[in-house]
Amino acid sequence: MSYRRRRKPGVADDRAIAWLFLLPNFLGFAVFTAGPVLFSLVVSFSNWNLQRTIPFQWIAFENYAELMRDQQFWLYFINTLYLMLGMPVAIAGSLALAILLSQRLRGIVVYRTLFYLPSITSGVALMILWKALYNPDFGPINAAINAVSEALGLNMRAPEWLLSTANLLGLEVERVRVSAQQFGLGARDALIIMGIWIAIGGNNMLLYLAALTNVPQELTEAAQLDGAGKWSVFRNVTWPQLAPTTFFIVVMSFIGGLQGGFEQARVMTGGGPAGTTTTLTYYIYTKAFEEFQIGYASAVSWILFAIIFVVTLINWKFGAKEVSY
Amino acid sequence: MVEEARQTVLVKKLVEPAGERRRRNVVKALISHLVLTVMALSALAPFVWMVLASFKPLEEVEQINPLPTVWHPENYVRVFEQIPFARYYFNSVFIAAWVTFLQCLTSAMAAYAFARLQWKGRDHVFRLYLATLMIPGVVTMIPNYTLMVWLHLLDSYIGLIVPAAFSAFGTFLLRQFMLTIPPSLDEAAKIDGATHWQIFWDIILPLSRAGLITLAIFTFMGNYGSFFWPLILIKSEHLRTLPIGMLYFDTNYGRQTNLIMAASVMNIIPLVVLFLVSQRFLVRGIQLGAIKG
Numbered sequence: 082m083s084y085r086r087r088r089k090p091g092v093a094d095d096r097a098i099a100w101l102f103l104l105p106n107f108l109g110f111a112v113f114t115a116g117p118v119l120f121s122l123v124v125s126f127s128n129w130n131l132q133r134t135i136p137f138q139w140i141a142f143e144n145y146a147e148l149m150r151d152q153q154f155w156l157y158f159i160n161t162l163y164l165m166l167g168m169p170v171a172i173a174g175s176l177a178l179a180i181l182l183s184q185r186l187r188g189i190v191v192y193r194t195l196f197y198l199p200s201i202t203s204g205v206a207l208m209i210l211w212k213a214l215y216n217p218d219f220g221p222i223n224a225a226i227n228a229v230s231e232a233l234g235l236n237m238r239a240p241e242w243l244l245s246t247a248n249l250l251g252l253e254v255e256r257v258r259v260s261a262q263q264f265g266l267g268a269r270d271a272l273i274i275m276g277i278w279i280a281i282g283g284n285n286m287l288l289y290l291a292a293l294t295n296v297p298q299e300l301t302e303a304a305q306l307d308g309a310g311k312w313s314v315f316r317n318v319t320w321p322q323l324a325p326t327t328f329f330i331v332v333m334s335f336i337g338g339l340q341g342g343f344e345q346a347r348v349m350t351g352g353g354p355a356g357t358t359t360t361l362t363y364y365i366y367t368k369a370f371e372e373f374q375i376g377y378a379s380a381v382s383w384i385l386f387a388i389i390f391v392v393t394l395i396n397w398k399f400g401a402k403e404v405s406y
Numbered sequence: 407m408v409e410e411a412r413q414t415v416l417v418k419k420l421v422e423p424a425g426e427r428r429r430r431n432v433v434k435a436l437i438s439h440l441v442l443t444v445m446a447l448s449a450l451a452p453f454v455w456m457v458l459a460s461f462k463p464l465e466e467v468e469q470i471n472p473l474p475t476v477w478h479p480e481n482y483v484r485v486f487e488q489i490p491f492a493r494y495y496f497n498s499v500f501i502a503a504w505v506t507f508l509q510c511l512t513s514a515m516a517a518y519a520f521a522r523l524q525w526k527g528r529d530h531v532f533r534l535y536l537a538t539l540m541i542p543g544v545v546t547m548i549p550n551y552t553l554m555v556w557l558h559l560l561d562s563y564i565g566l567i568v569p570a571a572f573s574a575f576g577t578f579l580l581r582q583f584m585l586t587i588p589p590s591l592d593e594a595a596k597i598d599g600a601t602h603w604q605i606f607w608d609i610i611l612p613l614s615r616a617g618l619i620t621l622a623i624f625t626f627m628g629n630y631g632s633f634f635w636p637l638i639l640i641k642s643e644h645l646r647t648l649p650i651g652m653l654y655f656d657t658n659y660g661r662q663t664n665l666i667m668a669a670s671v672m673n674i675i676p677l678v679v680l681f682l683v684s685q686r687f688l689v690r691g692i693q694l695g696a697i698k699g
Binding site: 094095096098099100102103105106107109110112113114115116117118120121124178181182184186188190191192193194195196197198199201202203204205206207209210211212213214218219221224228278282284287288291336339340343344347348362365366369370375378379382383385386389390393 | 435438439441442445446448449450452453455456459467468470511512513515516518519523524525526528535537538540541542543544545546547548549550551552553568569571572574577602606627631633634637638648649652653656663666667669670673674677678681682685689692693
């Protein structure tokens with residue numbers, strides 16, 4: 082329940098006092114968010130380099146033009162999108178887990194806690210752990226694959242995981258092209274699998290769980306009485322009721338995915354092998370803090386910002402419609 | 407037609423022997439438990455491997471036998487001998503605690519203005535403020551870094567704490583909680599002559615306790631594991647936080663996988679404990695945070 086007072090004519094306007102209460106937060110916002118965003122836009126029109134050898138110059142749109150010609154930028158953009166391919170699997174998995182958990186069973190809280198563990202502990206420690214798990218020679222994952230392969234008498238070669246440029250789409254390394262030799266399981270797929278493991282029982286599952294308990298029982302019961310089967314009830318009653326939640330989750334995952342991949346690259350792969358796990362965020366990091374090209378890095382970050390802005394606009398335009406189911 | 411279907415379902419329920427129905431439910435529950443258990447085990451398996459590896463001698467980490475032949479709890483002590491791990495712990499907790507305190511305070515004040523005060527343009531300003539949540543961190547990261555260079559705050563606690571002390575998300579979350587408090591309370595207090603600060607501090611804050619706890623846990627957990635900002639800001643060893651210390655331990659000290667796993671276990675234990683004691687708040691907070699203002 083929420084109480085929202087309507088402003089009545091004659092009621093005192095608390096504007097002055099409101100601004101006092103907002104002051105600390107807005108001051109911080111102005112200094113550490115609004116100012117920097119504008120500053121970064123301005124800088125993106127310069128060749129500013131933290132190494133003093135290069136004289137500062139305004140170069141208008143040169144950074145952006147350079148960006149369009151920068152093949153690395155496009156390859157890393159594709160990497161970023163490739164790493165987002167795990168999203169639908171993770172979201173569908175979250176929904177499936179939530180459906181299982183929304184039944185009246187014993188020990189639901191225990192399951193929910195266990196599922197949530199990966200996402201609550203995610204961070205550098207977990208990435209170091211997964212790096213060890215993926216070790217092609219000594220890691221337990223390949224040990225298990227080799228054991229199974231031997232037991233079944235298959236002559237299977239276990240993937241090289243984080244050391245391999247292979248991938249499930251067969252993308253080539255230096256060019257935007259597909260070839261059969263590149264087909265296989267490599268670093269990017271390893272990161273996707275880890276990402277699914279982290280995300281599947283996390284916040285999205287909790288959101289679905291809440292949404293499922295909010296589906297009016299009369300609706301599902303009425304459908305059952307009308308003789309609808311399990312799948313039909315889900316498809317025609319539950320799924321439409323979940324639409325706002327699904328929409329929210331997809332948009333948030335999309336925005337998160339576009340900015341993602343930094344920790345994985347820095348901790349697990351160094352962006353390699355051959356740049357295949359370098360995402361846009363990691364590219365910006367290396368440009369700014371390893372090559373000190375602040376101007377160029379700012380231009381890349383503004384392109385990323387623009388893409389996210391468009392996604393958010395789509396969210397606003399269509400989100401409201403979806404919610405009013 | 408509908409009535410007919412209802413009748414058949416009802417009749418079927420009545421005709422079917424109770425024992426059979428119970429048996430069918432038991433089978434269904436068993437299958438669900440089976441699936442859930444398999445999923446739970448796959449969520450747990452990496453953690454189990456990590457804990458077991460942390461007790462092994464180095465040469466056994468790479469062998470396939472799951473249990474250590476001899477348990478080596480002293481691996482945990484050796485972590486503290488090789489790197490200033492206690493210092494990393496202190497830095498992470500110290501910084502996260504300060505950020506949490508400041509963020510709760512500034513967010514609560516702003517939320518009070520957005521939820522409890524009446525002023526023209528309030529909801530427009532709020533929506534605009536909320537929209538800033540979509541600004542990617544990486545855009546502000548570079549200018550903030552140069553700002554810290556100018557202010558000589560690189561490599562300092564202040565530089566690590568202050569930029570993280572303001573949050574539009576925290577404001578949004580607390581506003582949601584404060585909107586559920588009946589307005590008659592502030593009106594009564596106002597009639598009794600209370601100032602706005604008194605209403606905020608003595609009435610609204612205590613009533614928003616659940617929201618504050620939720621925000622505090624989110625903020626603490628997020629900043630305890632914070633990576634990007636400390637990575638670019640910290641230069642000297644004594645300021646390293648757990649994530650940064652772990653990163654350098656992993657890259658600089660060669661392949662001591664057993665010790666690195668021991669450090670990882672110690673790194674995540676506080677998070678697991680915090681999560682177990684605060685689950686109730688977290689689950690509600692996540693669900694509330696997704697509702698659009």
